[in-house]
Amino acid sequence: xxxQEEYSSGFYFVTNHLKHLLVGGVVSAVIYFLSRPRNxxxxxxxxxxxxxxxLIAVLIVGRTxxxxxxxxxxxxxxxxxxxxxxxxxxxxxAVYLTQNEEAVRSKNNLHSFFHGFLxxxxxxxxxxxxxxxxxxxxxxxxxxxxxxxxxxxxGMKFRWFGLYLVPALAVVVAIFNTDYAMxxxxxWLNKDAxxxxxxxxxxxxxxxxx
Numbered sequence: 141x142x143x144q145e146e147y148s149s150g151f152y153f154v155t156n157h158l159k160h161l162l163v164g165g166v167v168s169a170v171i172y173f174l175s176r177p178r179n180x181x182x183x184x185x186x187x188x189x190x191x192x193x194x195l196i197a198v199l200i201v202g203r204t205x206x207x208x209x210x211x212x213x214x215x216x217x218x219x220x221x222x223x224x225x226x227x228x229x230x231x232x233x234a235v236y237l238t239q240n241e242e243a244v245r246s247k248n249n250l251h252s253f254f255h256g257f258l259x260x261x262x263x264x265x266x267x268x269x270x271x272x273x274x275x276x277x278x279x280x281x282x283x284x285x286x287x288x289x290x291x292x293x294x295g296m297k298f299r300w301f302g303l304y305l306v307p308a309l310a311v312v313v314a315i316f317n318t319d320y321a322m323x324x325x326x327x328w329l330n331k332d333a334x335x336x337x338x339x340x341x342x343x344x345x346x347x348x349x350x
Contacts, residue, residue, distance in 0.1 A: 191228035194221035195270040237294035257300040
C-alpha cells in the first residue's frame with residue numbers, strides 16, 4: 141500500500157531489491173574469479189587502489205546524507221565507498237601480512253617496526269584519513285579497530301601498539317569539536333529520545349534482535 145501510494149507501483153520495493161541483488165551477484169561473481177589464490181596479490185592491490193579512488197571521488201562529487209558526505213550516486217544505485225574500503229583494506233593487509241610474516245615477527249626492531257607497524261598502518265591509515273574528511277567518524281573507528289586487530293593477530297610486537305594512542309586521541313578531539321558527531325553521540329546516550337528520527341536505525345535493529 142505504501143509503495144503504491146508513494147511510487148505508483150505495489151512492486152516498487154520488490155523490483156528495486158531484485159535490481160540490487162542482480163548488481164551484487166554480478167559484482168560478486170567477478171570478484172570471485174579475480175581473487176583466486178594465484179591472483180590474490182594483484183587483486184588486493186587493485187581492490188584497495190580502486191576503493192581509495194572512490195573515497196577521493198566521494199569527497200568531490202559525493203552525496204551528503206545524515207550529516208556526512210559518503211555516498212556516490214550512479215543513477216540505478218548508490219554506493220558507500222567507505223564500506224568497500226573496509227573490505228579492501230582487510231584483503232590488502234591480510235595479503236601483506238602473509239607475504240611478510242617473518243619480517244613482521246622479526247627480532248630486529250627496525251624490520252618489525254617497518255613491516256609490522258608502519259606499512260600496514262599506512263594501508264588502513266590512508267582509508268581512515270579519507271573517511272574522516274567524509275565526517276564519518278563511526279566508520280573511522282571501525283576501520284581502525286579492525287586494522288589494529290588484524291595486526292595483533294598477525295604478530296605485530298606489543299611495543300608498537302602504544303603509538304596508536306596519539307591518532308586515537310586526535311579522533312576523540314575531532315568528534316567533540318564536530319556538531320554532527322556530537323549529535324550522534326548524544327543520540328546514542330539517549331536511546332529513547334528520537335526513536336523515530338535520529339535513533340531510527342538503532343531502534344529498529346534492537347527490535348529485530350529482541
